[in-house]
Amino acid sequence: MKLIKTKGQIRKIIRAERQKLKKVGLVPTMGYLHEGHLSLIRKASRENDCVVVSIFVNPTQFGEGEDYDTYPRDLTRDMEQCEKAGADIVFAPEVDEMYAAGSAAFVDMGGGLTDTLCGASRPGHFRGVMTVVTKLFNIVRPDRAYFGQKDAQQVAVIKRMARDLDFDIQIVEAPIVREKDGLAMSSRNTYLLPEERQAALVISRTLFWARQAIMDGEKNAVLIKEKITEKISSEQLACIDYAEVVDANTLKPLKEVRGSVLMAVAVKIGRTRLIDNIKLEV
Amino acid sequence: MKLIKTKGQIRKIIRAERQKLKKVGLVPTMGYLHEGHLSLIRKASRENDCVVVSIFVNPTQFGEGEDYDTYPRDLTRDMEQCEKAGADIVFAPEVDEMYAAGSAAFVDMGGGLTDTLCGASRPGHFRGVMTVVTKLFNIVRPDRAYFGQKDAQQVAVIKRMARDLDFDIQIVEAPIVREKDGLAMSSRNTYLLPEERQAALVISRTLFWARQAIMDGEKNAVLIKEKITEKISSEQLACIDYAEVVDANTLKPLKEVRGSVLMAVAVKIGRTRLIDNIKLEV
Numbered sequence: 350m351k352l353i354k355t356k357g358q359i360r361k362i363i364r365a366e367r368q369k370l371k372k373v374g375l376v377p378t379m380g381y382l383h384e385g386h387l388s389l390i391r392k393a394s395r396e397n398d399c400v401v402v403s404i405f406v407n408p409t410q411f412g413e414g415e416d417y418d419t420y421p422r423d424l425t426r427d428m429e430q431c432e433k434a435g436a437d438i439v440f441a442p443e444v445d446e447m448y449a450a451g452s453a454a455f456v457d458m459g460g461g462l463t464d465t466l467c468g469a470s471r472p473g474h475f476r477g478v479m480t481v482v483t484k485l486f487n488i489v490r491p492d493r494a495y496f497g498q499k500d501a502q503q504v505a506v507i508k509r510m511a512r513d514l515d516f517d518i519q520i521v522e523a524p525i526v527r528e529k530d531g532l533a534m535s536s537r538n539t540y541l542l543p544e545e546r547q548a549a550l551v552i553s554r555t556l557f558w559a560r561q562a563i564m565d566g567e568k569n570a571v572l573i574k575e576k577i578t579e580k581i582s583s584e585q586l587a588c589i590d591y592a593e594v595v596d597a598n599t600l601k602p603l604k605e606v607r608g609s610v611l612m613a614v615a616v617k618i619g620r621t622r623l624i625d626n627i628k629l630e631v
Numbered sequence: 632m633k634l635i636k637t638k639g640q641i642r643k644i645i646r647a648e649r650q651k652l653k654k655v656g657l658v659p660t661m662g663y664l665h666e667g668h669l670s671l672i673r674k675a676s677r678e679n680d681c682v683v684v685s686i687f688v689n690p691t692q693f694g695e696g697e698d699y700d701t702y703p704r705d706l707t708r709d710m711e712q713c714e715k716a717g718a719d720i721v722f723a724p725e726v727d728e729m730y731a732a733g734s735a736a737f738v739d740m741g742g743g744l745t746d747t748l749c750g751a752s753r754p755g756h757f758r759g760v761m762t763v764v765t766k767l768f769n770i771v772r773p774d775r776a777y778f779g780q781k782d783a784q785q786v787a788v789i790k791r792m793a794r795d796l797d798f799d800i801q802i803v804e805a806p807i808v809r810e811k812d813g814l815a816m817s818s819r820n821t822y823l824l825p826e827e828r829q830a831a832l833v834i835s836r837t838l839f840w841a842r843q844a845i846m847d848g849e850k851n852a853v854l855i856k857e858k859i860t861e862k863i864s865s866e867q868l869a870c871i872d873y874a875e876v877v878d879a880n881t882l883k884p885l886k887e888v889r890g891s892v893l894m895a896v897a898v899k900i901g902r903t904r905l906i907d908n909i910k911l912e913v
Contacts, residue, residue: 360799368652453742454761454795460735479736480796487797513736514762515769517642 394435410477692759
């Protein structure tokens with residue numbers, strides 16, 4: 350496995366791979382890898398000849414007062430994990446390699462996909478995500494790119510972006526990986542104090558309850574949303590950012606549980622903002 | 632020469648060319664080709680193995696009340712011209728092939744490059760340009776893309792966009808081609824009534840005067856701007872949209888004539904908006 354830090358170097362390698370008609374898979378990450386990321390890398394490794402994992406804590410997708418500075422980083426550990434999971438190349442550029450001085454161009458999206466859920470509480474977040482993903486797509490030119498369903502809105506936005514801007518790249522999504530007790534894996538879980546870690550279980554427990562309610566026949570999406578809010582709010586350390594039951598493709602709120610249903614929540618546990626979701630076909 | 636109307640088809644052909652390690656040049660146009668376009672196609676033909684000319688009157692770069700509906704179109708004539716100039720493929724998609732229903736992603740730019748000159752009088756214009764050029768870049772994946780210096784701001788914006796978003800594409804610019812009497816070639820010249828055609832000469836005549844003044848040693852950029860404005864305004868049929876003396880890279884107004892100097896004007900002659908410019912290294 351190779352560690353590459355410049356665009357020029359990775360372009361050269363990928364070009365050579367491409368000339369051998371090899372398929373290239375990209376797994377974009379912010380590092381501090383957990384089992385969720387590793388499941389993406391393993392999947393990419395099964396489906397491609399050459400797997401690039403990008404590790405880049407992207408400043409432009411963090412808002413004022415968010416955790417850009419404190420976001421956990423450990424390249425040495427990440428490298429070991431990538432190697433084991435089957436990555437061929439780790440692309441870990443510095444910020445000034447990634448963004449030239451005076452960078453001004455960006456990718457953004459009108460319509461409803463980005464101004465709801467995380468987009469509503471993190472203005473500019475998806476602009477930052479789309480811009481850096483566009484850059485990574487242009488640098489690596491993968492055949493396939495892998496994203497975790499945990500960031501459900503991100504998957505919907507990137508899929509739409511890839512279609513709208515004609516990226517010839519297959520967007521592959523993979524399921525959320527959870528701790529044994531149900532907590533969705535996240536690099537940000539490392540922020541949680543023991544008491545908060547325990548309190549955070551209210552999120553997955555509530556989503557599991559909601560899934561069961563739907564499987565038991567509940568059709569009233571508004572009621573489910575209310576119940577989710579109520580159950581999560583009962584945990585003293587939890588403060589809901591949003592809790593929504595939406596169409597998984599349009600992200601528009603549902604009145605009735607039907608089609609591709611996404612139950613998505615963002616919850617602050619202490620100072621840590623966690624997201625989680627469950628997607629169901631009804 | 633082939634005429635291609637769908638993204639799928641052109642991708643297939645380009646992929647095959649690429650596997651033969653051929654260099655691909657793209658000349659993006661809105662059709663109704665004149666000698667300016669043809670000079671780009673010929674240049675592309677000399678420098679690449681496979682030349683794609685795109686012909687697409689892009690609705691998203693026209694503002695409310697602009698000439699999208701009346702913009703001249705003649706695919707049959709354009710095809711003949713492309714063939715003669717050495718194009719291999721003409722890519723001429725319909726609007727609904729180019730933009731999927733519900734298209735929402737776009738490319739835009741902060742900073743000063745797009746809010747001055749044509750960007751100031753045509754809000755949203757460069758967003759439309761950048762978005763469609765990104766799409767064409769992603770569809771054709773050229774090694775080089777060719778743009779005319781007549782749209783000087785467009786060249787500056789596309790160069791910056793290509794750099795900022797890491798398109799691995801060389802942006803090649805080529806000089807303005809003029810009629811014998813000096814008028815810069817433009818598909819919009821076809822709108823001009825005979826009297827207006829004559830009046831339009833004030834634009835190039837004035838720019839030539841300004842170039843001479845600089846070559847004669849004039850250093851005061853503000854004075855040159857004033858003189859340009861005065862001279863063009865002396866023509867009764869001319870109404871100035873802007874007349875600026877700016878740095879050719881940053882497009883910021885200059886006080887002193889120094890470095891890469893761009894003298895750029897937009898002038899309405901009757902109902903037709905014409906642009907022209909001269910770039911000088913001082």
